[in-house]
Amino acid sequence: MAEPMKIRATVKGDVADIRVLIAHPMETGQRRDAKGELVPQHFIQSIVVTYNGKTVYTGQWSQAVSRNPVFAVRVRGAKAGDKVSVTWVDNKGDRRTDEKTVDAA
Amino acid sequence: MAWLTFAPALVVLGCAAFPDEQSARVAGESIVAQAYPGMPEVLTRRAVQDPPQRICSKIGPGKITQEEAAEVIRLSRASIKYPASGKLVGDWKTGAALAYSGVGTRVRDGKVEKVKENGALCSNCHMLDPREVNAGNLGPSLAGYGSQRGSTDAVTQYTYERIYNAWAFVPCSNMPRLGANGHLTPEQIAHVVAYLIDPQSPVNRK
Amino acid sequence: MRPDFKSSRHPRPRSLLRIRALRAVAQRARAATTVACAVACGAALAQDGKVDPLAVGRQLLAEDNPGELWVQRGEKLFHAKRGPRQVSLEQCDFGLGPGKLTGAFPRLPRYFPDTGKVQDLESRLLTCMVELQGYARADIVKGAFSTLDHDSDMEALASFVASRSNGMSMNVQLDHEKEREMYKAGEYLFHRRSGPTDFACVTCHGDEGKRIRLQELPNMTDRKQIQAVVSGWPAYRGTQSTVRTMQHRLYDCNWQMRLPDLDFASDMSIALTTYLNYSGNGAVIQAPGVRR
Numbered sequence: 001m002a003e004p005m006k007i008r009a010t011v012k013g014d015v016a017d018i019r020v021l022i023a024h025p026m027e028t029g030q031r032r033d034a035k036g037e038l039v040p041q042h043f044i045q046s047i048v049v050t051y052n053g054k055t056v057y058t059g060q061w062s063q064a065v066s067r068n069p070v071f072a073v074r075v076r077g078a079k080a081g082d083k084v085s086v087t088w089v090d091n092k093g094d095r096r097t098d099e100k101t102v103d104a105a
Numbered sequence: 106m107a108w109l110t111f112a113p114a115l116v117v118l119g120c121a122a123f124p125d126e127q128s129a130r131v132a133g134e135s136i137v138a139q140a141y142p143g144m145p146e147v148l149t150r151r152a153v154q155d156p157p158q159r160i161c162s163k164i165g166p167g168k169i170t171q172e173e174a175a176e177v178i179r180l181s182r183a184s185i186k187y188p189a190s191g192k193l194v195g196d197w198k199t200g201a202a203l204a205y206s207g208v209g210t211r212v213r214d215g216k217v218e219k220v221k222e223n224g225a226l227c228s229n230c231h232m233l234d235p236r237e238v239n240a241g242n243l244g245p246s247l248a249g250y251g252s253q254r255g256s257t258d259a260v261t262q263y264t265y266e267r268i269y270n271a272w273a274f275v276p277c278s279n280m281p282r283l284g285a286n287g288h289l290t291p292e293q294i295a296h297v298v299a300y301l302i303d304p305q306s307p308v309n310r311k
Numbered sequence: 312m313r314p315d316f317k318s319s320r321h322p323r324p325r326s327l328l329r330i331r332a333l334r335a336v337a338q339r340a341r342a343a344t345t346v347a348c349a350v351a352c353g354a355a356l357a358q359d360g361k362v363d364p365l366a367v368g369r370q371l372l373a374e375d376n377p378g379e380l381w382v383q384r385g386e387k388l389f390h391a392k393r394g395p396r397q398v399s400l401e402q403c404d405f406g407l408g409p410g411k412l413t414g415a416f417p418r419l420p421r422y423f424p425d426t427g428k429v430q431d432l433e434s435r436l437l438t439c440m441v442e443l444q445g446y447a448r449a450d451i452v453k454g455a456f457s458t459l460d461h462d463s464d465m466e467a468l469a470s471f472v473a474s475r476s477n478g479m480s481m482n483v484q485l486d487h488e489k490e491r492e493m494y495k496a497g498e499y500l501f502h503r504r505s506g507p508t509d510f511a512c513v514t515c516h517g518d519e520g521k522r523i524r525l526q527e528l529p530n531m532t533d534r535k536q537i538q539a540v541v542s543g544w545p546a547y548r549g550t551q552s553t554v555r556t557m558q559h560r561l562y563d564c565n566w567q568m569r570l571p572d573l574d575f576a577s578d579m580s581i582a583l584t585t586y587l588n589y590s591g592n593g594a595v596i597q598a599p600g601v602r603r
Contacts, residue, residue: 006379023380025459033460067552068377124495132492133499133582140579144571151506152570158504162511207524210507210569226508229523241523243515281508288507 007100009084016078016102018049020086021070028063044069047088051075080104126164144215156180161277169277177276181285185269188291193265193298194256200225200300201307203293204233210288223288225268225297226281233300234307243279251302252309264298369601378470378547378599381554385471388464394444403439405432405472412475417596420585422487429493431584433558434576436468452575456562457553466554470545473598481541481596483589490585493578497586500579501531510568512583526603534590541591543600554599557584 003023010017022044029041041063049057057073080102087097124132141149154162157177163169169177187193206224210217227233230243233250254260267274269284269291283289289297300306389400405415406423420431426438433455440446457463485491504511515523516531529536545556555563561580565573573579 003380003384006375006383008375019375021375021377021379023384031459034458039460068380070371070375070377072371072375121491123491126499128492129495129499132496133503136496136500136578136582137503137505140574140577141571142574148571154503154505158509161509162499162503164498164502211566212569212571213566215572239524241521241525243518243521243523243528279514281510286507286509 002094002096005086005088005096005098007084007086007098009082009100009102010105011078011080011082011102012105014077014079016051016075016082016084017072018075018084018100019070019072020049021068022088023068024088024090026063026065026067026069042090042092044088044090047071047086049073050085050087051078052082053085078102144212148212148215148217157272157276157282161272174276177272178274181270181273181276181282184282184285185266185273186284186291187265188295190292193261193295194302195292195296195299197296197299197303197306200296200298201234203289203297204228204300205237222293225283225289225293227297230280236307247301248308250308251304251306252311254302256302256304260302261298264301265294268294268297372547372549372601376547376599376601378545378554378601381467381470381545381547381599382474384462385467385469388468389471394440394446396443396445398443400436400439400443400468402443403436405435412472414476414479416473416476416598417479417482418484420490420493420581420588421484422489429487429489429578429581429585431557431576431581432469432472433465433556434581436465436472437576440464455575456555456559459552463553466545466556469556470554470599473545473596476596477598479596481538481588481592481594483585483592485585485589493582493585494589496578497582497584500582501586505570507569512564531587531590534593537587537591538594541588542594542597543602545598546600546602548602550603555602 005023006021008017008019024044025042026044027039027042029038031039033039043063043065044061047057047059047061048055056075059071082102083099084102085097085099087095089095137152141152157180160169160173160177163173203222203225204227207226207229208218208220209223212218227247228237228240230241232240232242232246232248235246235248250264251260268289270282271278271280272282281288284291284294301308303309392399402409404410404423404425405412406418406421407415416432419435420429422429423435423438428434430438437448437451437455440451441448451465454461454463455465457466483490485494501512504514512531515521515528519530519533521528521530529540531537531540544560545554547553548555558575558580561583562573562575
């Protein structure tokens with residue numbers, strides 16, 4: 001089971017700044033382990049951010065994204081108390097969804 | 106009742122005493138002796154100080170006496186060995202590769218890293234080729250070394266000896282005693298000498 | 312036996328991608344309006360109004376420090392019933408009494424009567440994992456430094472415990488005779504030259520504005536610079552994609568100095584940490600920090 005994401009969501013004016021920190025190995029498939037064996041690819045393939053249930057961001061990621069990635073999106077027309085939900089799915093079928101309520105700045 | 110107010114003050118003073126330098130040294134050496142359990146003797150021996158290292162570890166500027174400095178110079182001079190061929194100037198291109206290599210003699214999991222040959226570590230601390238920005242500044246810039254000094258026998262010998270054992274010239278300087286410590290061979294040092302003084306070397310090209 | 316570092320020793324090319332991504336963010340930020348930039352970049356704005364892209368990257372990493380994931384994991388590990396005895400670390404005493412974490416880290420290293428030793432954060436965690444949870448010391452030591460193939464509980468636990476004192480000041484006391492002994496031994500060791508490169512710590516960390524190649528070296532004889540160092544360890548290291556503790560920092564310096572593998576939780580490491588932390592008293596703890 002994947003570790004939970006760390007999500008920060010703060011609203012300033014009417015713009016919500018959403019920062020997501022994801023625990024994931026993001027293996028490229030090119031690294032060798034201590035025994036010299038290639039470590040199989042293991043990376044997040046898709047990521048979806050919904051805002052009050054409405055999809056505001058979808059991404060198709062690849063193995064080029066770093067280990068434990070951080071990413072940010074901004075949403076207009078936001079207010080404190082709104083609900084953010086982030087879901088990722090990786091190439092092994094693992095998935096994780098975490099939610100956060102938007103805080104006032 | 107004056108003693109009552111005095112007593113706590115005395116206790117505080119008594120407690121606050123730090124061990125003297127000699128005790129710190131004894132404690133420190135015993136700590137070093139226990140820092141590397143399970144490591145082969147050939148490696149733990151590296152942590153044992155030789156007499157010049159002991160002198161050069163004194164804390165604070167001006168702590169080394171004239172006699173101690175002279176002793177470091179004497180021991181360092183005595184350590185210098187020359188290539189069997191007698192040639193103190195090798196090939197500057199070989200020297201260039203050595204000067205920019207920082208590998209060799211590092212230890213991981215009790216084993217010395219496998220490298221073709223030890224690097225001379227120069228650019229870690231010195232600017233050499235003035236066009237190469239990736240150079241340290243722990244030591245002075247050596248850009249233009251040969252064009253400033255020429256390549257007389259005296260310069261060549263000084264340069265060779267300075268790399269072999271820097272402490273023969275500046276006792277306790279920051280520079281590793283690369284030849285005396287066995288990190289570089291006399292032949293490797295001759296190549297680095299060539300890189301520093303050859304007019305064709307990038308060190309000396311304008 | 313120590314874990315194999317082959318995979319984690321060298322900067323992973325992909326950490327460059329993170330930097331590249333941050334640069335891209337910086338470029339976008341530059342293109343954005345001043346108002347948007349004030350939100351995103353804040354302090355990264357130089358005086359002349361130009362954006363320093365590296366400063367933006369550093370600030371983004373500081374704001375969303377991946378080290379937080381280690382704190383999260385460390386907190387779970389701390390409270391979980393684990394080890395042969397199936398107990399948590401909640402009764403572990405870091406010097407302020409069992410389970411008291413807030414304010415414990417800034418006082419370390421300190422003398423612990425139960426072990427009769429001066430201990431730093433990691434060696435104290437080691438004691439608790441052995442004495443309370445029943446783990447074999449050798450097993451914990453073997454796994455204390457993570458690799459890309461293996462997570463370290465020690466790194467996560469140290470991040471968690473240290474972070475409980477964030478915002479507090481480093482405040483090593485040296486009340487006990489043994490603490491003063493360790494401090495003086497640390498000072499001695501900081502200046503002690505040995506090995507094939509004749510290095511002591513002070514050789515590289517004793518002067519202003521020095522670099523090894525392009526890597527800037529903190530002057531560890533200057534209180535402000537010592538404070539900047541000790542405030543941010545344990546630290547998330549971008550080049551290694553993991554949190555490292557001060558134990559690893561000293562292990563790695565020792566490696567650069569061409570000395571043999573420094574034993575985990577050795578008195579050598581604790582003496583140096585005592586010397587540095589005491590010299591850095593007053594530093595405001597912000598752990599885990601972010602380092603290259």
